Amino acid sequence: MSFFKDVQKVLKQNIREYGMFIALFVIMAIFTITTKGIFISSRNISNLLNQTGYIAVLGVGMTLVIVIRHIDLSVGFLAGFLGAVAAIAMEFWGLPVYMVIPLAMAFGVLAGAITGFLVAQLGIPAFVATLAGWLIYRGALLVVTEGTGTIIISSDAFNALGNGYIPDFPAMGFLPEMHKLTLLLGIIAIVFFVMSELNSRRRKQAYNFEVLPMNIFVLKLVLTSLLIGGIAWTLAGYNGLSWTVVIVLLVVGIYHFITTQTVLGRHIYAIGGNPEAAELSGISVKKITYTVFCSMGMLSGLSGMLFASRLQSATTTAGTLFELDAIAAAFVGGVSAAGGVGKVTGALIGALVMMSLTSGMNLMGIGIAYQYMVRGAVLAAAVIFDVATRNQGK
């Protein structure tokens, strides 16, 4: 009996943190039932994750922009434009892939620096400055694709970013239908997760901090391990882990580390929480604003390449509405419009929630008109939930 009470209490206290996981789970469960299991099939999940990639990457950057109380509307067409630049660099300039990828990301950083200059140096509201960017990059995308229209990308290596999968061990007759490296990585991830959780729990106990009750802690470990294992198993049943997923996990991992473990991360959240106090504490709000917009630009470049690679071409409309999807992902992922609150892992979940809705409704054959409405309602519900739970817990 007390176990359920404990669960209830923990859920109540951490409802903000667990809310979106629960939402994602519920959405996936509903679609699994309504599509008679097609939704949860290996093939669909693999597809879903690959489609989420370019939005998740933008969502991560957008989370930080919103944390420091700004917004970036330019990222959609910037991504489209940089995707086209990457295609041109490969097809017309003949640059190799390993140079094109950092080049496009460097252009992204430059674009971010320009936004940063407008916002941090000149004090132009980010909404206006990046709306100008939205128009400019849209125009730029049309200019560079003017002569050619859609640019077909012929590089297999580049196209693998959005369509390829990590290699597997040579077949040894063991689990012939499964992608064994994916399974192995899944197991490593579980071990790593359990170890780090145990470590952090031990450390907290050493300082007499409040920790989860033992039974709930075990439940959390089991559930999360099952989740990771389940995903690995599902993906292993199709083609294994895709490069897109690897890239997204890398980006989320790096940004998660930066935001939670580094001085830079602390400065970002301090500015979001109270810019005047941060400035007086010796933190340069200007520098951090530049940094965050540059990171956003860099991720826009990455996102644009993921998208171009997925389509194996750069199109004249690439990037349309990406910025709004990214903002939606960030908000569904729990970022607060008031600033100072929001996790990059949340943006990943947020992007998955939005993409699951699209994928699930597509499978159910629901028309695009209703899809927009449902997604809008979910976004509104996420923000209502955020506002309603803002002052709960600690």
Next chain:
Amino acid sequence: MIPPILEMKHITKEFPGVKALDDVSFQVKTGEIHCLVGENGAGKSTLMKVLSGVYPHGDYVGEIIYEGQAQKFRHIADSEKAGIAIIYQELALVPELTVYENIFLGHEIANGFTIDWNETIKQADEMLQKVKLNVNPEAKIKELGVGQQQLVEIAKALSQDVKLLILDEPTSALNEDDVENLFSLLRDLKKQGVTCVMITHKLKEVIEMSDSVTILRDGQAVITLDAHNGEVNENALIKHMVGREIENIYPKRDKKASTETLLEVKNWNAYDPKLGRKILRDINFRLAKGEIIGLSGLMGSGRTELALSLFGNPDGYEIEGELLVNNETVEFGHPEGAIASGIAYVTEDRKRNGLILIQDVKQNNTLANLKGISNRGVVDENAEIKVASEYVVSLNIKTPSIEQTVVNLSGGNQQKVSLAKWLFVKPDILILDEPTRGIDVGAKFEIYTIMNRLVEQGMGIIMISSELPEVLGMSDRVYVVSEGEITGELAIEDATQESIMKLATVS
């Protein structure tokens, strides 16, 4: 006998963790000027918010009887309708709108759907005459001085047939002339039958103006004094406000004068491009090791601006002059540089620019010195926990845990967290701007004790304060600032409330 215009009976109002009002009963006679006094945090403003419906009926326990009827105000609009107007410390006017637009904001004179501007201007003019304010009603509010703006607020209240006028610290930002003006207006209004409640902690004003005085302390109504029975005098007021002999508040320390100069300011001038005027003129002062200098002066005299101009100039003033730290000339482009030179500045407004309220105690504690707990840019959380735990103990910060969000702490404990943050940068020079504003007497004593400990360890403290007893009780020397200039330096032996006040009001 005329019945009282207002009776508040057994009002109790609780916030999470704090009882802001504890069974307060408060009575205002019709047609009097009633002063509500008490230290910061005694519950004066909360009581008025209960009255005006900012805290709606049901949010508090107790009863409000106004003009003989029990009232259940749920919103400010309800109390305004009943003829109660509150004029807050922070004026609630719209700077970009004109005087007449502001006076009738919220109760516009309209024919059906359109505003009758001619009638509005005419009536606004009448109201301005009533408050003896000689300005063009078509002027924008931002073009007016603070004193004039306050009169516009009163005009606004009068335009709504106010019967009970409540003024929250009305003189805190005014110069002497403006204060005189305001008081004569209040006396006029009294003759016209307007009852007035004035919240203040300036005892002179209380003695000058009040018919009766109610004193609040720590959320309780201590006593109501009647001026006509000669009960209102400084000693009685102080006694009831602090509830103890005043000397006890300031802990003693062994004063060891040092000749070693930590900080020196020479011919310091600052121009604020945003205001378009000079805010500091020819400032010269020095701070020695192991001493506390008091920087006294009225609010708005330029004390905070002086501190900020020294502390890396975050507001972008144009500065001339020389600043020496440890006898070396320094120039800072950002607070970062000032911190690196060993200067720390504890702000007067911890909520606005001191603390990150949504973050926890340990994160706030380490914010200004993350270098001290990090290795190649990666924060060592164990080191952070250690640091925060130490400060919680050494400053006696009352918090359930160092992972508590600071918004949930009381004012005194928030102030200690703010102080802890700056002590962790290990400064030589500590600038404390109103270090005990809005905190209770017990916490004040603790802050003073900490200050004594710090100067005994060799730190130099610049204490900016508007509370004269605090300046007199804690400083080794006193500089008085008025209108951006240092108008005098007083040895502590020569300093009295009167001598400081005299210098502070020189113009």
